[in-house]
Amino acid sequence: MLLIRCPWCSEREQTEFSYHGEAHIARPATPMDQTDEQWGDYLFFRSNTRGPHRERWLHAAGCRRWFNLLRDTATGQILAVYRPDEPAPAATAG
Amino acid sequence: MPSVIGLTPMDGVTPILDARPARRAAQMNRLAGGGGIDRSRPLDFRFDGRDYQGYAGDTLASALLANGVRIVGRSYKYGRPRGIVSAGPEEPGALVTLGSGAALESNIRPTMIALRPGLEAFAQPSPAGTGPDPLGWLADRFSRFLPPGFYYKTFSWPRRLWPFYERMLRSAASAAPVPERPDANRYEHRYMHCDVLVVGGGPAGLAAALAAGRAGASVVLADENAELGGALIDEPDTSAGCAARTWVATMVGELDSLPEVETLRRTGVVAFHDHNYLIAVEDRGDAAAPPPAQRLLKIRAREVVLATGAVERPLVFPDNDRPGVMLAGAVRTYLNRYAVMPGRAMVVFTNNDTAYRTALEAAGAGARVTVVDIRLQPQGALVRQARAAGIGIHPGHVVTAVRGRRAVRGVEIRPLTDDGRGVGTAAEELPCSIVAVSGGWIPSVQLFSQSGGRLRFDSDVGAHVPGEPSTLNRSRAAGACNGSFSLAACVAEGFAAGQAAAGGGSGAGVPHPPPGADDEEAALFLPHVPGQLPGKSFVDLQSDVTVADIALAEREGYGAVEHLKRYTALGMGADQGRISALNGLAVLADQRGVGIEALGHTTFRPNLKPVRFGAIAGPHLGPSFAPQRRTPMHPWHEANGAVFEDTGTWIRPFCFPRPGETIEQAVRREAHAARIGVGLLDASTLGKIEVQGPGAEEFLDRMYVTTRRGLAVGRCRYGMMLNENGVVFDDGVTTRLAPDRFLLSTNSSGAARVLRWLEEWLQTEWTDLDVFCTCVTEQWANATLVGPLARDLLRRVTDIDLDPARFPFMSMRQGTVAGLPARVFRIAYSGDLSFEINVPARHGLALWESLIRAGEAFGLTPYGTETMHLLRAEKGFIVVGQDTDGTVTPVDLGQSVPAGTTRDFVGKRSLFRADMLRGDRKQLVGLLAADPSLVLPVGTHLTDTPQPVPPVPTLGFVTTSHFSPAVGRSIALALVAGGRGRLGTTVTAYRRDGGPHPVTIVPPCFYDPDGERRHA
């Protein structure tokens, strides 16, 4: 079970958090102008990365804030933690 | 009952050792002196219905051996008699059931159970247990019908006979009994945080804990045995042995003196999870101890030192599973720690020097010992001592047969050919009652592997040892589990690991106890005794996997280690392959003609050993499983005969039956009152979320299908919320409390989900919107008056102007009700005139009681959730999650959505994907059964054909179904493919019981279709 450093609450148990998939999936500005295929890409297609992965987490049983992790999906290592308004770190951050 | 086994006395073998006593007999295998047992405290116990006696300090296993009990179980596939093999947690041979009724525990290793007065144990399977077992006997004889993968091969055809096969297999397999009653034990969970967790309390673990403790670290030392000291406490009563025990006592004494060190006995660490999170089970062992029976420990350690030791590796030879074939180290443990000599004629079969200790000590205690050594010229110090002691040694020999079925009576030995790939013809018989085997030692690397560390195969050790450590977790291995077997190395490595884990510390280490002969020679590893020999050579005793099984699996293409495991069940028993996995790999490597290092190894999954469900559940049982939410009015409901139901986390009145009334009668009375008079519903559970801020209107406009723009203060509007796939996610009413302040209602079980959903969009997508969301569900109690007389009643207790012209449908007014500050909403989930009266939760009960009093003159009738659902069903109002599932869109429910680009909301684009526009999507409709008294079960499927012949495509299914007194017949809602195009047509409801029944598809509203009553 991971120990995750919430940007607002510091290190807490993974059970307090919930995971919400890949981060930085931009919502199209004008959805109705999207083709079915473009909209399907936005809804359903993710990179399924092995290695450093930027992903969304919610401190659900804590401060209820959303933030991002750069986490190596192969080892579980957390390489970086950053707020939604912070720039995404490089994949090699650590 | 099983009969006493008559065995032919062999030359020099005392037969009584191998006979089962008919009644409580002396402990014929107990030595007169020595050992760690307390002879002044005899303990009576029962095994398989017979009375025995052991001593305080015994395990069940040592007490059984002391009493000469050989057969302790039967093997799971072949039903072969099995005895005790080991002295520790790795026990693969014997599994027993303890107790009965609520105290029944099965799959217990007798080696891990402290003997206690009155202990009752049964062999598995029970009760036929260890007696004659014709089916097992047959299975053994006809084992060619039970090859690896036999489930897949033999019993897959014809399919209709599977139930028969299954019954046969289940009775043949020694399946453990299942408890008939809930576990009566109490369990606890404990969270622990420490600087250093040391796993294992042998010499390396003790040294590590001491080094870390001296450095000032907070230390937890966990050991699965009842006593700390590891192998050191198995030493004999010699001067070296006493020195070893003194060393242990000194170490433990100093650990106890350190305030930051906690030592836990009978505590097995079973899992190593991410970020140094480990799970352990602390067994309180003694039935006389106060509860809990066990504690599940959840340990977060900054650093972990793994000192998990090693287990002895068995040798693989024909019929090596006969009761009496034991691990040499275990024989030594029984001899020295428990003063039990399991048999007085012993053959020691070994490939290394350590078993010579067993030979020497057994001979010293009076046994007649012969050593069979695979090595051609063993010369080590212990070998020389054995020779000097007059112990016969057969170098370059192997055991090629074991005599005796229910107990060892002797062995046949033959010379190993020079190339090691065959045996000679010159056979010799050695009578004996015990075969003590040693195939070397296997470092216990399971936790290291779970930590993410890589293993490497060490050909000197003949086993996998820790290699590259994990990048995620901080742990280090020390001592025997690290492949370092000498006592000096264990203590030195342990001390160094403890210091490093504690981040330094001074001190040059601790002295180690006097080592035994340290000039041990290398072992000679042989995958199995070779040659075309009769008998089964077992690799895994618990799963009944033999050398021939592995060879067959390899020939059939299952030669990858993970395939082999699944095909043969190798290592899948309760022992998790602790001692069998390596021999399995060795045999497989031999078959494939490669080195073991080329094969890799199977994954050592958590948990390492069986953990009771009770320990996992801990105190989170029954009412403590999840919090139960009650409304402020709950005491009144309880006092007035409510029948309750669980709805999500809430407990709510289902209905309020009067004395003598059935539930059905109560619901009809309640519904009738709400339609012609006035009813009262406790709707406090309704989810409520306040949304505030300058961006609130814009935000809600993006979240609901129906726009929130232009909603006047004090007005309400219904809406559905979608996920981004266009699927209905929640529905409810939004009320504008102020220009920048809204109150949302959600499903009773949906408030938390909706709040999370709103916050997600605000925090991750529309961070420019200045909006805050607060859940206020529990801040407000809600008593809802429903029915044509609702206004007349409410008028008596409120200062709010109820004139419909000034307080119209879908609006909210503030004032007082029964003298309490209140918000009153005109929302009509029932379809009739309704007032939802909200007061601060602390006034909820007072409001309710005031309404009940004021309502006496009006025949006010409290009603529950069943009537609520009946009333909404009559109107065709949906419940998200009951009338919808993860596929249903607002369009499917009959709501039109304009395609324009002027206004976007979450999920809108998805409603216009090609699949969402299909005409045959399931749509919400009403159903009327041909028989007006027939209430179709929810879930009933609908078909196009009146006489369906499987397979029948389904048109859809019933989602809500009631008998409606107001309509005078049964009604139902359903999701039906292309349903709105089928209005007026008749389809077939296919009932599980009762067969096909015609139903007519109608619009989903059965009562007041023009919606006039709610505007009253």
Ligand SMILES: [Zn+2]
């Ligand atoms: Zn937080």
